[in-house]
Amino acid sequence: MRENSQREVEEILELLKSTWRILGITETIHDTCYAWVLFRQFVFTGEQGLLKVVIEHLRKIPLKEQRGPQERLHLISLRSSVDADDSCQDFTFFQSFLSPVQKWVDKKLNDYHLHFSEGPSMMVDIVTVAMLTRRILGEENDKAMESPDRDQIDRYITSSVKSAFMKIAHFVEIKADTSHEHVLASLAEETKKLLKIETNIFSPVLSRWHPQAAVLSASLLHKLYGNKLGPFLEHSEHLTEDVVSVFPAADSLEQYIMSVMASVVGDDGLDSLCRQKLVPYEIESKSGTVVLRWVNGQLERVETWVKRAAEQETWDPISPQQRHGGSIVEVYRIIEETADQFFAFKVPMRIGELNSFCRGIDKAFQIYTQLVTQPIVDKEDLVPPVPVLTRYKKELGIKAFVKKEIQEVRPVDERKSSEIVQLTMSKLCVRLNSLYYAISQLGKLEDSISERWAKRQSDKINIRRSMNGKSKGVVSNQKNQFDGSRKEINAAIDRVCEFTGLKVIFWDLQQPFIDNMYKNNVLQARLDTIVEVLDLVLAQLCDVIVEQLRDRVVTGLLQASLDGLVRVILDGGPTRVFSPNDAPLLEEDLEILKEFFISGGDGLPRGTVENLVSRVRPVINLIKQETRVLIDDLREVTQGGKSKFGSDSKTLLRVLCHRNDSEASHYVKKHFKIPSSAPPST
Secondary structure (H helix, E strand, O other), rough: OOOHHHHHHHHHHHHHHHHHHHOOOOHHHHHHHHHHHHHHHHHHHHHHHHHHHHHHHHHHHHHHHHHHHHHHHHHHHEEEEEEEEOEEEEEHHHHHHHHHHHHHHHHHOOOOOOHHHOOOOOHHHHHHHHHHHHHHHHHOOOOOOOHHHHHHHHHHHHHHHHHHHHHHHHHHHOOOOOOOOHHHHHHHHHHHHHHHHHHHHHHHHHOOOOOHHHHHHHHHHHHHHHHHHHHHHHHHOOHHHHHHHHHHHHHHHHHHHHHHHHHHHHHHHHHHHHHHHHHOOOOOHHHHHHHHHHHHHHHHHHHHHHHHHHOOOOOOOOOOOOOOOOOHHHHHHHHHHHHHHHHOOOOOOOOHHHHHHHHHHHHHHHHHHHHHOOOOOHHHHHOOOOOOOEOOOOOOOOOHHHHHHHOOOOOHHHHHHHHHHHOOHHHHHHOOOOOOHHHOOOHHHHHHHHHHHHHHHHHHHHHHHHHHHHOOOOOOOOHHHHHHHHHHHHHHHHHHHHHHHHHHHHOOOOHHHHOOOOOOOOOOOOOHHHHHHHHHHHHHHHHHOOOHHHHHHHHHHHHHHHHHHHHHHHHHHOOOOHHHHHHHHHHHHHHHHHHHHHHHHOOOOHHHHHHHHHOHHHHHHHHHHHHHHHHHHHHHHHOOOOOOOOOOOOHHHHHHHEEHHHHHHHHHHHHHHHHHOOOOOO
């Protein structure tokens, strides 16, 4: 039945065609008129099938040069006129039929977001009709080559995108009263949605005539939103709630716009496009300024809190398991809370802001370290001054010597003396434990900062490079950000360890060790009595100090013990005299001290102890030598020669001053003008 109907239609058409010549109708006229009739019917019915037939007939219309001379003349003769506004407008044949078609499709395409929101299939045919009618009419006006199809697509995109943006901007402003979000933040989200619709639905259609349709719409939306954003950026000086809301949304939109453009032209093409078509929002730069302002203010507060925590510290261990002070735990809590706040901001940041933040944290740890070591006095304030160097004189009484020695001792400042007394072994160990806790937790803090920064930045590297001409958002290695703190803390630990040892030997044990050991003669006060006291000190120390610092503190105590021993031998004052016969006793005492610190393998490593003890052996070796040998060696050194014992003139002179024989006394008196220990005559 359908085949019969089709056959009848074809027969009727053939019959009509037989009359065309008589009526002056050509194929061109037929296709034009028929396309107009069908298009008019499409406008009334919306039936897409009619539109496809319209396209078919429009494509059949030949170009001007493809028409014969007779047909060209005939078409020129076919004209119409329309009266409008007291004037008569003249139209060619094609203008009469196709201008209304063009006007209708242009109107739809100038707002294609409104008219084709349900799907792109109809839009493809409408754009095809628009381009075909444009070609035919353009030929009539000799404008075909002046304005290519992509320029018309440009106009469609510009008109429709602007219209759609104005609508969403109006919509956002209306709902602003009921929304808790800033208008610009909401507008950024709506603009992103609009661009997604553009790239997913419309750009694939328009790209048939304009390969960079998506680039055009993306860059236009970037400009339209940028016009709204500009005044807000100019007045954003602090990290307010509005800034925290708008900056991330605007930056996210810009990132998405860049990604859309990059998907069309690639990363290399994006560099060129950004320079030519876009004025970057520079949110990262503006955001960096306000973030840096926040960081500086926050770090000032951190420093205040750190100082308060350290000043209020009592230096008692938190518990037997946590032997550090509570202040360092509080410091880490403050710093970690500040870091959490820093990374909670979703605003864009550059590596500069992170570096400033880390430098501030590094400074806070250094301030804490300085406060921990603030009461640690200098060695000169802790170690008694060296007695005046005198020579041995047999006939003088001990009491005179002691009296003179006491008169020459420099008094210690009362305030410093009080501070030193308060620095008990337990409190010194807690200070050390707190410093160790500070440095041992730095790695975790660095890892946390590095990981969170990398997570923030990884998705933005390529886009930042295109927009800024260089990569400002690269993931930096944060593993060395706190090297200043590490250096400061390690130096502080060394200083406190040294102080602890010196305090034990030169302050706590000054009387038995510095003042009385080897007094009058070596046999009277040996080192073994001191070792018993040192054993109690070590037991107290090991009860409090953390295992990781034990050897460092004990090493400090060993070094101080050796310093004390050398002090007694070389600068012991007029109550200390030695002879070669004393050398075996001194060697025995040194061996006792060495084995005490090795403690059968439970103490310091034997190699460490041997290395430290080795500096005392040459001094004892000098005690072992006869006076004449020492005098000859000192004479050789003072004349520019070398000591056969590897010693210096200062050490040799001190050994001779403490030598209990008249030959040594006479030599140092004659050649070095060393006075005797006798008090001045009255």
